[in-house]
Amino acid sequence: MSRLEQPTPQPPRWADRLLEWFCAPHLLENVQGDLHEEFFYQVEQIGVQKAKFQYILEVLGFIKPFAIKRKPSPYPSSTTTFHPTMIRNYFNIAIRNLAKNRLYAALNIFGLTIGTLCCLYILLYVQDERSYDKHHTAAERLYRVTTELNFPDTKDPHRMSTCSPPIVPAMQAEFPEVESSTRVVDPAPFGVDRYLFKVGDKVFYQNTGYVVDSAFFQTFDYHFLAGNPKKALNAPQSMVISEALAIKLFNTTDALNKTLKVTGQVEEETYRVTGVFNNSLGKSHLMPDFFTPMNSRGIGEYVRSDNSWAGNNFLFGYLKFKPGTDVQAFEAKLAAFIERNGGDQLRQMKMQKKLFLQPVRAIHTSAEDLAMSKGTSERFLNMLLLIAGFIQLVACINFMNLSTARSTRRAKEVGVRKAVGAGRSSLMGQFLSESMLMTLIAVGLAVPLVWLLLPLLNQITGASLSLQLTQDWSTWGIIVSLVLLTGVIAGSYPAFYLSSFNPLSIFRGMRDTKTSRGAINFRKVLVVSQFVISSVLIIGAVVIQRQLNYLLKEDMGFEKNQKVIFPIRAEGSRPQIGSFRNQLRALPEVNNVSGMTAYPGRFVPNDISMYKEGESMNSATVIRFAFTDEHFVNTLKVKLLAGRNFTPQDTSSDFSKAKVLVNQTVLKTMNISQEEAIGMVLRSDREGGEQIQYTIIGVFQDINFERMSEEIKPYMVRIASPQDLPQVIADVTTQDYPAFVQKAQKIWTELFPGAPFEYLFLDQEVAQLYQAEQTFSDIIGTFTLVAIFISCLGLFGLSVFAAEQRMKEIGIRKVLGASVGSLTGLLAKDFVILVVLSICIASPIAWYLMNLWLKDFAYRIQIEWWIFVLAGGIAVMVAFLTVSFQSVRSALANPVKSLRSE
Amino acid sequence: MKRTYLGEFEELVLLTVAVLEGQAYGVVLLHELVAQTGRSLRLNQVHSALQRLEDKGMLSSEMGEPTAERGGRRKRLFKVTAFGIRTLEEIQEIRSSLWNRFTNPKTDPSL
Numbered sequence A: 001m002s003r004l005e006q007p008t009p010q011p012p013r014w015a016d017r018l019l020e021w022f023c024a025p026h027l028l029e030n031v032q033g034d035l036h037e038e039f040f041y042q043v044e045q046i047g048v049q050k051a052k053f054q055y056i057l058e059v060l061g062f063i064k065p066f067a068i069k070r071k072p073s074p075y076p077s078s079t080t081t082f083h084p085t086m087i088r089n090y091f092n093i094a095i096r097n098l099a100k101n102r103l104y105a106a107l108n109i110f111g112l113t114i115g116t117l118c119c120l121y122i123l124l125y126v127q128d129e130r131s132y133d134k135h136h137t138a139a140e141r142l143y144r145v146t147t148e149l150n151f152p153d154t155k156d157p158h159r160m161s162t163c164s165p166p167i168v169p170a171m172q173a174e175f176p177e178v179e180s181s182t183r184v185v186d187p188a189p190f191g192v193d194r195y196l197f198k199v200g201d202k203v204f205y206q207n208t209g210y211v212v213d214s215a216f217f218q219t220f221d222y223h224f225l226a227g228n229p230k231k232a233l234n235a236p237q238s239m240v241i242s243e244a245l246a247i248k249l250f251n252t253t254d255a256l257n258k259t260l261k262v263t264g265q266v267e268e269e270t271y272r273v274t275g276v277f278n279n280s281l282g283k284s285h286l287m288p289d290f291f292t293p294m295n296s297r298g299i300g301e302y303v304r305s306d307n308s309w310a311g312n313n314f315l316f317g318y319l320k321f322k323p324g325t326d327v328q329a330f331e332a333k334l335a336a337f338i339e340r341n342g343g344d345q346l347r348q349m350k351m352q353k354k355l356f357l358q359p360v361r362a363i364h365t366s367a368e369d370l371a372m373s374k375g376t377s378e379r380f381l382n383m384l385l386l387i388a389g390f391i392q393l394v395a396c397i398n399f400m401n402l403s404t405a406r407s408t409r410r411a412k413e414v415g416v417r418k419a420v421g422a423g424r425s426s427l428m429g430q431f432l433s434e435s436m437l438m439t440l441i442a443v444g445l446a447v448p449l450v451w452l453l454l455p456l457l458n459q460i461t462g463a464s465l466s467l468q469l470t471q472d473w474s475t476w477g478i479i480v481s482l483v484l485l486t487g488v489i490a491g492s493y494p495a496f497y498l499s500s501f502n503p504l505s506i507f508r509g510m511r512d513t514k515t516s517r518g519a520i521n522f523r524k525v526l527v528v529s530q531f532v533i534s535s536v537l538i539i540g541a542v543v544i545q546r547q548l549n550y551l552l553k554e555d556m557g558f559e560k561n562q563k564v565i566f567p568i569r570a571e572g573s574r575p576q577i578g579s580f581r582n583q584l585r586a587l588p589e590v591n592n593v594s595g596m597t598a599y600p601g602r603f604v605p606n607d608i609s610m611y612k613e614g615e616s617m618n619s620a621t622v623i624r625f626a627f628t629d630e631h632f633v634n635t636l637k638v639k640l641l642a643g644r645n646f647t648p649q650d651t652s653s654d655f656s657k658a659k660v661l662v663n664q665t666v667l668k669t670m671n672i673s674q675e676e677a678i679g680m681v682l683r684s685d686r687e688g689g690e691q692i693q694y695t696i697i698g699v700f701q702d703i704n705f706e707r708m709s710e711e712i713k714p715y716m717v718r719i720a721s722p723q724d725l726p727q728v729i730a731d732v733t734t735q736d737y738p739a740f741v742q743k744a745q746k747i748w749t750e751l752f753p754g755a756p757f758e759y760l761f762l763d764q765e766v767a768q769l770y771q772a773e774q775t776f777s778d779i780i781g782t783f784t785l786v787a788i789f790i791s792c793l794g795l796f797g798l799s800v801f802a803a804e805q806r807m808k809e810i811g812i813r814k815v816l817g818a819s820v821g822s823l824t825g826l827l828a829k830d831f832v833i834l835v836v837l838s839i840c841i842a843s844p845i846a847w848y849l850m851n852l853w854l855k856d857f858a859y860r861i862q863i864e865w866w867i868f869v870l871a872g873g874i875a876v877m878v879a880f881l882t883v884s885f886q887s888v889r890s891a892l893a894n895p896v897k898s899l900r901s902e
Numbered sequence B: 001m002k003r004t005y006l007g008e009f010e011e012l013v014l015l016t017v018a019v020l021e022g023q024a025y026g027v028v029l030l031h032e033l034v035a036q037t038g039r040s041l042r043l044n045q046v047h048s049a050l051q052r053l054e055d056k057g058m059l060s061s062e063m064g065e066p067t068a069e070r071g072g073r074r075k076r077l078f079k080v081t082a083f084g085i086r087t088l089e090e091i092q093e094i095r096s097s098l099w100n101r102f103t104n105p106k107t108d109p110s111l
Helices: A013-022 A025-046 A048-061 A084-100 A102-130 A167-174 A243-250 A299-305 A327-332 A334-348 A378-405 A407-419 A424-461 A473-498 A503-507 A513-553 A574-586 A664-670 A737-751 A762-768 A771-805 A807-815 A820-854 A865-892 A895-900 B008-020 B026-037 B043-055 B082-103
Strands: A142-150 A158-160 A178-185 A195-199 A202-206 A209-212 A223-226 A238-242 A259-263 A268-278 A290-293 A316-321 A352-359 A563-567 A590-596 A607-612 A621-628 A640-643 A657-663 A681-685 A691-700 A715-719 A727-732 B059-066 B074-080
Touching: A013 A025, A013 A048, A025 A048, A025 B026, A025 B043, A025 B074, A048 B043, A084 A102, A084 A424, A102 A378, A102 A424, A102 A473, A102 A771, A142 A167, A167 A178, A167 A316, A167 A334, A178 A299, A195 A243, A202 A243, A209 A299, A238 A243, A243 A268, A327 A334, A327 A352, A334 A352, A378 A407, A378 A424, A378 A473, A378 A513, A378 A771, A407 A424, A407 A473, A407 A503, A424 A473, A424 A771, A513 A771, A513 A820, A513 A865, A563 A737, A563 A762, A574 A590, A574 A727, A574 A737, A607 A664, A607 A691, A621 A664, A657 A664, A664 A691, A664 A715, A727 A737, A762 A771, A771 A807, A771 A820, A771 A865, A807 A820, A807 A865, A807 A895, A820 A865, B008 B026, B008 B043, B008 B074, B008 B082, B026 B043, B026 B074, B043 B059, B074 B082
Parallel strands: A209 A290, A238 A268, A621 A715, A657 A691
Antiparallel strands: A142 A158, A142 A316, A142 A352, A178 A209, A178 A316, A195 A202, A195 A259, A223 A268, A238 A290, A259 A268, A563 A727, A590 A621, A590 A727, A607 A621, A607 A681, A640 A691, A657 A715, A681 A691, B059 B074
16 A cells, blocks of 8 residues: 555644644534544645645634633632631642651752842832932922033033032023022032041041032931021031031031031131931932031132133033923023033033933932043943842742642642642642741741841942831832742642542553653753853953953053052141151151152042143143152052153242143044154143143053043143151052051151041052942842852752652662662762753853943953853752752662662 | 625535535535535535534534545444524525515515
8 A cells, every 4th residue: 555655644743743733622523523534635636746735824823712722621729719717728738848858848848038138128229219309399390410421523422410510500590490498519520529527536538528509408308416507507507417417516407506616628617516317218329427507608609700611611500490390391491501502612622412311219329421520320320120039030940940840749638629629729729828927937037037127138239228127118019029029930830730640540550651751851941041041240240350360450551559548638738748658758668758648549539721832722632640759660560661751840839830740542543653753732722721731752562541441631740848648658569568667657646736647558548439330249249159159059959859759769870780880870960961051041142141231341351261261060960969969869779768668 | 683604605605505415525526516506615614614604503513424445434424403403494494585575576565
């Protein structure tokens, strides 16, 4: 017969499978039969290929409701599934099951507890970060004025969160929509980063103080412990202080009308306390130690008198709109507003300026887009949430794997329950309540643990979170939803799988091989996904750590180790700086002493636009500059590439004529060759026809004054006498820093009796620049450990199970002469293959993600192949150790024990 | 009286089932319908019509013998119920009376 020679044509298998999947079981036999009959009829009529194609069309044609709709079950699902008694019963059974399988319960609960711990902390952290500035009564009507500058010679616009001094008052005057407005000056970037407070004989430094308009407390809501928010900032030289500062200064929050003396950069001023506030209403991005009004002396005076609409974009401007204002329409009017008031000035300075409005509520979480803003970024928070989700998922997968792997043990239970009339829904209810119970226990353990570990976790993230369960209902909301979500995710697959067993085949002793093979494959997929997550985290942690090391260790162009900085701030200390330096230099540990106005690692506030001979202000380059002296080069070990160092004779008191050292980038940007640079004069025109002329006497190698995520900018130094260089830098060689610091302190107290002794290490200051990356690295590192640990818990559970199932096999192999080593390998092999596979999947994902992250750095490492090998090695190693712990144990077991009971 | 109406295709299927006298099932019906009407039809249309007719109580069905070309699957054989026959007759009556009036307009008493 020809049938024997040629195989019978068959309809396409996948189409048949598809049909079997979607078609209602009670219709399937007839439909499939008809389809097959038609297929063979068509084979005769139009040939195999066309018949197959027709068959596919026919199958697709059946994807219709009438064929998909299942016949309602003849046994309606029990109405008692969610009856309180049943639910109590579910939990009863669940508790007994947990008690019976302690190891599995412990593994599951342990993994879930750790996962929940991380999850909960991250959720609290994100919630806290997003809570900023939501508490103001008019929060949705508060906006900050932001600025975008365009210069003809730069491509990208410069966006910043600040604006020029007269802009906000003019808006208040010109637009009726503005209800109130305030400007905020943070003097910190201008060198006033600490304030010396004196009250009676108490003297100490305080970090932050803002200078604000008197309407500040009418615009923003702060809780006042003393004083009247509406009037607090009306009088000049008044000061509103934080609760913490009040207690520090006066030991009481009732500090109204007390006076104190404060020294900023220069002069000592006397202030009167008119208010004490705290942040009990909510956190704000404006949370300094104290506020002083704009109508005081100093910076306030300068701001009030300044009329530059183009430059001086150094203060924050806030507007509170009247209810019902169309903010977009308002924003559209700003172009005409800036043209009307500052058009001439802008054209004179050859720049364009656009103003925008940013909701105050969003400020804290959108810091990355704008220069001059602090806070976090929405991207970082989302990343954290993602990681938290992944960790919890890894813990859930443990539960799924362990409960389905053990399904054979519970198959009989399911069979009996079904035989006596349990519906699928009540079985699912039972398994779900088991996972729910597990999650409840885990969360119950995690909540007090979070509370206990908060200080430690806060150290990692640099936050100051607290767990307030009594007053904060939203925290409870988070906890409850975490329980429900975790319980359902972890429990749904086991519940679905276990309740699908057919009681008939369970009792006949047949195992449904098809579904159990499917379940084993699904378990493998789950294990692989666990290790994909872990491997991505490992690779991420390694890359981030290496990038951070690169940033910190990379040659920044100067020596940062063994440099001690003495910042001298106190009023009246300046004349003594010279003798302080001389006495320092006399110490045996000190190699060299220099002074600067801004040391590397700090924002350099001064800049000047300069052009070279034969050009004009139109093509000027902005060059940042600092003052230093002839010891700068030797103290910081800066390489001079051409020209000479300063000599004391170069010091000049004439601002408009000076000798300067420039960095390579100045030459590059201004298109000057190194040979012609020496002796070249750079010029800058000032208002009133005055001209500034700086002569280049030397060129030094580029040094990174700022974060290495930025390109190096044009930079120069000019010489000044020691009393004008308040940051004293000493190059020190010693093994015994405490002794050196003590000696320095002795000199300090003799020369500056009124000022608290202070010192900094340059390398630590530079590391400060990378605080965000350090935090990120710490977080990723921590979570990597957690994820690997949880994955290994699951792997351990599975290996225990696998060893148990293969106990007889191992016994027989042993009797036949297998060695412990080969048996261990046999048991471990299955799992190690999965881990290797997951690394293969994880590598490209991690490579892509890390390149995305590295893109933000101007100076970055290459992701090399060995990082993947290392991460893979770690993952395989850890997995192998986990698995072999159990496999060695079962390989060592006496085969008599496992074989005699049959 | 509320009664069930038949679609044109349903009527065709019902008639064909009646014609095939107890030997009607999916594929045969399909071939018969294609042969009679010359339309291009698919099995799913026939099946859905059969199901609708059965739901309306005009067809009844039982499982027949398995055959080899169906991969050992049984076929579902359809029969027209008494209600189905009555419906067909009613349709026929209405049609013929209308046809009568159409071809012999003079004899219409209402004119």
